Amino acid sequence: MSFRADVIFGNEPGSFPYSVLAERHPAIIRQVRESFPYGPEQHRALDALLDSCTKGVIEPLPGGAWDEWGIDTYVGQPWFDVPWLWSESYFYRRLLDAVGYFGDGPWRGIDPFRPSKLAELESPETDEELKALDELASRSVEERGAALLHGSLWGNRADLGFRLSDGEAEGRDAVPxxxxxxxDRLWSLLDGGGTLCVIADNAGRELIPDLLLISHLLEHARIDRAVLHVKPYPYYVSDATTADVVDALRRLVRAPGEAAAYGRRLWEAMADGRLEVRAHPYSCAPLPYSDMPDDLRTEIGGAALTVLKGDLNYRRLVGDRWWAPTTSFADVTAYFPGPVAALRTLKSDVITGLDDRTEAALVAAEGQRWRTGGTHALIQVRP
Structure with missing residues (x-):
C-alpha cells in the first residue's frame, strides 16, 4: 500500500484516541476487576496495569510475545506516543496477562469479558430481536437477504442491535x-458459488446477525461454504472467540420459532464442513492487514469474497491513518488478495470512500462527531 496519510496516535488531548487511552482503558480495568472474584495476585497486577497505561511506558511481554510484531520498536515509550492501533491492542494483551489468562494457574483460559457477553445473549432485547425472524419468514428471499445484511451491518451499533422491520427490509432508504x-455490488459477488470469508467483530447480539446472514446465504446457495474468522483469545472487550460462536449457536437452537431453524442449519453446516471457524493468531495482531502473513493471504485470496465486520477490522483493512474521507477505498485496499467488503458502523476517526457531497453534509450537520458516534455506517466493496 502506498501511504499518503499520517498514522493515528493517541497523544493529542481532547482527541478520540486520547480519550480511549486515558478514560476507556481505566474503566475497562475496573469493569474486569468487578466481574470476577480474582485473588490478590490478579488485583495487584490490575493495579500495576492501571498505573502503567496512564503514566507508564511500553514494557516487554512475557515469553517473547509480540517479538514478531515489532514490540522492540516501542519498548520504553509512553503508551500515548506509539501508534493508537498498536497501543490499544497492547492494552488488551496486558490485561489478559494481568488476570492470568496465559498463566499456569486456575485462571488460565478464563475470558474476563465473558459475563457481559453472556448477559447480552440472555437479554430481553435478544429475545425480541429473534422473534422478529418469525415475521421475516413471510418475505421474499431477496427481502430476507437485504434485511439480514442490514442486521449484520447495524448489529455493530450497541444501542441498536438489529431490527428486521418493514422499512429496514426495503434497503437503503430505511437506513438514512x-x-x-x-x-448491490456485494450481492453480485455472492452469485452461488465459492467460499465466503467473514472476519468477525463482536460477540453476543452482534455475532448472532452475522450467523443469521451466513445461514441465509448457505440455505439459498448464494455460497458453497463459509469460513468465520474469530479471535484466538479475548480481545477488545467483546470480540468474538470460538467459545462465543458456540454460545451464540446454542442460543439460537434453543430459541423458539424461526431462530431455532436458523440455528439448526448452522449446526448442521458446522458438522458437514460448509461452515468452518478459524482463529488465526494474526487476528489479534496490532498491525494492518496489509502486513498479513503468507498463509492467511493465501487462504483469503481463494475466497469469492471476504467480509470484514466492524470498526477495528476496518482500521486494520485501510490502515489506521488520517485519510481524507474522499480517499478511494479501492486504492487503499488494492493490496488485499481477493474481493473484499467492509460492513462497519463508524466508531473511530478513520474513513475512506466518501463522495464530496456526503462528507460536506456530515460535517455541516455534526462537525466531526459523525466519525466516532456509532450513528453512521457503511457498506464498501472492492471487487
Missing part, C-alpha cells in the same frame, strides 16, 4: 445514516 452503500 448509511454514508456509503455498495450492497
Amino acid at each position: 445514516d448509511l454514508v456509503a452503500d455498495d450492497s
Whole structure:
C-alpha cells in the first residue's frame, strides 16, 4: 500500500484516541476487576496495569510475545506516543496477562469479558430481536437477504442491535445514516458459488446477525461454504472467540420459532464442513492487514469474497491513518488478495470512500462527531 496519510496516535488531548487511552482503558480495568472474584495476585497486577497505561511506558511481554510484531520498536515509550492501533491492542494483551489468562494457574483460559457477553445473549432485547425472524419468514428471499445484511451491518451499533422491520427490509432508504452503500455490488459477488470469508467483530447480539446472514446465504446457495474468522483469545472487550460462536449457536437452537431453524442449519453446516471457524493468531495482531502473513493471504485470496465486520477490522483493512474521507477505498485496499467488503458502523476517526457531497453534509450537520458516534455506517466493496 502506498501511504499518503499520517498514522493515528493517541497523544493529542481532547482527541478520540486520547480519550480511549486515558478514560476507556481505566474503566475497562475496573469493569474486569468487578466481574470476577480474582485473588490478590490478579488485583495487584490490575493495579500495576492501571498505573502503567496512564503514566507508564511500553514494557516487554512475557515469553517473547509480540517479538514478531515489532514490540522492540516501542519498548520504553509512553503508551500515548506509539501508534493508537498498536497501543490499544497492547492494552488488551496486558490485561489478559494481568488476570492470568496465559498463566499456569486456575485462571488460565478464563475470558474476563465473558459475563457481559453472556448477559447480552440472555437479554430481553435478544429475545425480541429473534422473534422478529418469525415475521421475516413471510418475505421474499431477496427481502430476507437485504434485511439480514442490514442486521449484520447495524448489529455493530450497541444501542441498536438489529431490527428486521418493514422499512429496514426495503434497503437503503430505511437506513438514512448509511454514508456509503455498495450492497448491490456485494450481492453480485455472492452469485452461488465459492467460499465466503467473514472476519468477525463482536460477540453476543452482534455475532448472532452475522450467523443469521451466513445461514441465509448457505440455505439459498448464494455460497458453497463459509469460513468465520474469530479471535484466538479475548480481545477488545467483546470480540468474538470460538467459545462465543458456540454460545451464540446454542442460543439460537434453543430459541423458539424461526431462530431455532436458523440455528439448526448452522449446526448442521458446522458438522458437514460448509461452515468452518478459524482463529488465526494474526487476528489479534496490532498491525494492518496489509502486513498479513503468507498463509492467511493465501487462504483469503481463494475466497469469492471476504467480509470484514466492524470498526477495528476496518482500521486494520485501510490502515489506521488520517485519510481524507474522499480517499478511494479501492486504492487503499488494492493490496488485499481477493474481493473484499467492509460492513462497519463508524466508531473511530478513520474513513475512506466518501463522495464530496456526503462528507460536506456530515460535517455541516455534526462537525466531526459523525466519525466516532456509532450513528453512521457503511457498506464498501472492492471487487
